[in-house]
Amino acid sequence: MQRLILASSSPRRKELLENLRLNFEISSSDVDESFSETLSPADAVMELASRKSGTVAQNFPDCFVIGSDTVVVHDGMILGKPESGQEALKMLKKLSGDTHSVYTGVSIISPEKETRFYEKTDVTFWELSDEEIDTYIKSGEPFDKAGGYGIQGFGSMLVKEISGDYYTVVGLPVSRLIRELRKIGYNLPY
Numbered sequence: 175m176q177r178l179i180l181a182s183s184s185p186r187r188k189e190l191l192e193n194l195r196l197n198f199e200i201s202s203s204d205v206d207e208s209f210s211e212t213l214s215p216a217d218a219v220m221e222l223a224s225r226k227s228g229t230v231a232q233n234f235p236d237c238f239v240i241g242s243d244t245v246v247v248h249d250g251m252i253l254g255k256p257e258s259g260q261e262a263l264k265m266l267k268k269l270s271g272d273t274h275s276v277y278t279g280v281s282i283i284s285p286e287k288e289t290r291f292y293e294k295t296d297v298t299f300w301e302l303s304d305e306e307i308d309t310y311i312k313s314g315e316p317f318d319k320a321g322g323y324g325i326q327g328f329g330s331m332l333v334k335e336i337s338g339d340y341y342t343v344v345g346l347p348v349s350r351l352i353r354e355l356r357k358i359g360y361n362l363p364y
């Protein structure tokens with residue numbers, strides 16, 4: 175039997191993979207999330223995704239192991255998760271009234287090989303007042319999310335427009351993922 179492993183501690187990625195009605199297990203490990211500044215955003219998210227899948231795959235030989243990583247890119251700058259209210263404030267002020275890109279990279283390690291891909295979605299924020307930003311930061315939502323917001327939660331109030339797959343923003347481009355799984359020989363129930 176083929177086993178599918180999600181190498182993630184993110185409750186959102188678990189929920190998104192559950193939407194696909196596949197049987198899977200979860201295992202995560204701490205990986206170093208730093209990357210070389212010379213990497214493009216696309217290469218950076220695929221590299222980090224691969225680090226996550228690679229670490230977990232050591233404990234799950236002969237399985238299909240999925241790792242994923244998400245960053246926000248604005249004006250050529252890569253934004254990860256804010257570590258303080260101050261940093262979240264800086265990020266949200268930058269993103270206000272403008273369009274940024276969300277990149278999610280995925281690595282699937284199968285018994286035979288590794289497959290990497292990424293998806294990019296553009297998100298436009300409304301012009302945000304200081305009060306709005308302050309209220310949002312006080313909600314606590316920015317802190318475990320790239321770019322300091324969650325489109326699927328309270329952060330939905332910040333978003334004017336998106337272009338691309340919504341699920342790329344939430345952290346796992348699921349429709350592309352099933353197509354890639356099928357290509358590499360994972361037996362889907364549909």
Ligand SMILES: Cc1cn([C@H]2C[C@H](O)[C@@H](COP(=O)(O)OP(=O)(O)OP(=O)(O)O)O2)c(=O)[nH]c1=O
Nearest residue numbers: 182183184243244319320323324325343344345
């Ligand atoms: C922009 C955006 C990001 N995010 C999340 C997706 C990712 O979980 C997180 C970026 O951090 P990641 O380092 O990609 O993932 P993670 O640490 O949460 O989980 P793991 O490494 O164990 O898989 O930001 C949202 O949930 N909504 C959004 O709108």
